[in-house]
Every structure is written in structure tokens, then in C-alpha cells.
Amino acid sequence: MTVYGFGERKTPESFRNACDTFTYLEVLVEAEDEPVTAPLARAASPTLRQDTKLVAGLRAAVASASGEDGWANLAVVGSLMRKQQPDFDPRNWGYAKLSDLVRTIGLFGIEPRPSGGLQIQNKAK
Template identity: 60%
Template sequence: MPQNRDLLAVLIDADNVSPTKIGAVLAEIASIGTASVKRIYGDWTRPQLSTWKSAASEHVIQPIQQFANTVGKNATDSALIIDAMDLLYTARFQGFCIVSSDSDFTRLAARIREEGITVYGFGEKKTPEAFRNACDRFTYLEVLDEPTAERASEVIEAVPQGRLRGDTKLISGLRTSITAASDEDGWANLAAVGGLLRKQQPDFDSRNWGYAKLSELVRATDLFLVEALPAGGLRIKDRRKSGG
């Protein structure tokens, strides 16, 4: 699990992310480390990026100019990739945060991970599976939106118990991870289960089902026992193995 002292490089594809999302993204990043480098890439001569200028200034993100020299070629992606490799070779960072929904960064994420460096991806739900799976952890921008009066209708509602139980991928992933992390009595540390789920499914996040914490999600299924540990934290057990 990363510590707040870990240094992170945050690289943002301005063509692929809305400035309204960046505050929530940076708040999420602050929970996993320190963003010592924050850069955003785009052709700042284009009027489409005008809304990004105030957001970049507010959050102290360095804009990197990249002209679109050829129609149909994404020079912005190339600039971000080159910078990422330059930063990787400094060996200063414990993690890279790639903020984009573009599959063009799939190989970049895989290459960074080959060096033993953690990759955090942030993008919309439309992000291709290849890029999501190339990251150690992938977070959907939609779950990071903070509720407001104007956008209350966009808040992700908690999925009810019946639909959770019918989500075979979710339930199977939980049971497999519990089995892998359990002791002789069938109990597993919930944090360890969450870590295993992330390894199997980089985009796994309890907020995708409308629950702020993994413990809330597993309790909502009512298929597992959840107990507090004396030293802190929680443990989990499949009810099928407890006679419950």
C-alpha cells in the first residue's frame, strides 16, 4: 500500500479529460502520495482547451504546449509519453498517475510497471479495457464527482442487494480473494482481500456500485460475515463456510 511520502508524477491528457474533474482527481491522488510533478498536455492555441487554463492555474499544473503538426496524428499523446519516459529514468518516483481515457497509453503503463513502478490510471468508463488492465489501479472519473445541488441526479446510487448478488463477477471475485487470503478457519483480512481484488481487476472500486467503502459493499450483499479485529481493521468470511 503506497504511503503519503511516495512521490508521484501526474500526467494529464487535456484532450481527454474535462477540467471539472481535476479537483476530485487530485484529491484522490493526495490520498495515495505526493504529486511532486503535475503536467498537462495539449495544444493551448485551440479554443477547446480555453476552459482548462484557469483550472491548471488553480491547481498549479504545468501546461505543456504541443502543436498539432499533422491532421489525424495525436502529437499530445507522443509528448506525454516522451516526458513520462524521461521522468521514469530519473528514478525519483514511486508512482505515475496517467489521467486519460485513451488506449494509446496502454504500452506506456505496461512499460512503467516493468520498472517496478506503480501506475494509477484515471479515466471515464468508456476507457478501453486494455489501458485499464495495464494499470495497477484504475479509477473511473465518474465515481470521483462530489455531489452538488446542480448535479445530484448524477450521483451513483447504491446498487441494491438483489443486483449485487446477481453480479457474478463481483461475487466470484470476492469469494476467490477471500479463499486466497483466508486462514484455516476461513477468515481473511478485508484489506488483503481488497488488495487481491485490485490485482485481479485494476478498475475494482466499491464506489462503482455506489458504496464508499469495501466493507459497506460486502455487508450489502449479506453473503459474507464481517467482524472487527482486536488490533484494528476488519476480517471477512464467506457465510457458506460458517453455516450462516
């Protein structure tokens, strides 16, 4: 059984971690005429780099999913992040896509995969 959770930022961590997927209500906003996902204010690169939980989680997910060449499929990295942190969502930092968030952080190499999609690599520290 898959458990989806929704709540505010004040939702207890124990509840967030008990869910397979947790989404903050702040990232889901309904416009007057049509439902849309309204991103929060975008976090700047220096702010993202100082978010140790985010950067460490991404580095660990990339290391776990990467092949011998050091590159990992970005979709797999996103899936691993969601398993480790059920409340992980690029919209929490104001980005609609994980690729945009990763590019803004600037600590990872990202490029198209020959077979389609994107791949990510940890840059040297």
C-alpha cells in the same frame, strides 16, 4: 513503477488492465466549493448478488487470503481485488467503503478483528 489510470466507463479493458490502479471519473466529482467524492447510486443487494464478476472475485480473494479458520483481513481482500481487477472500487456500486459493499451483498460474514480492522469469511453457498 506504479501506473495510475483514470477514464470513463467506455475506457478499453486492455487499458484498465494495464494499470495498477484504474479509477472511473464518474466516482470523482467536484462540488462548487470543495472537492468531494460523490458516490453513485447505491446498488441494492439483489443486484450486487447477481454481479457474478464481483461476487466471484470477492470469494476468490477471501479464499486466497483466509487462514485456517476461514477468516481473512478485509484490507488484504480489497488489495487482492485491486490486483486482480485494477478498476475495482466500491464507489463503482455507490459505496464509500468496501465493508459497506460487502455487508450489503450479504454473502459474506464480516466482523471486527481482535487486533483491529475487520475480517471477512465466505458464507456457505
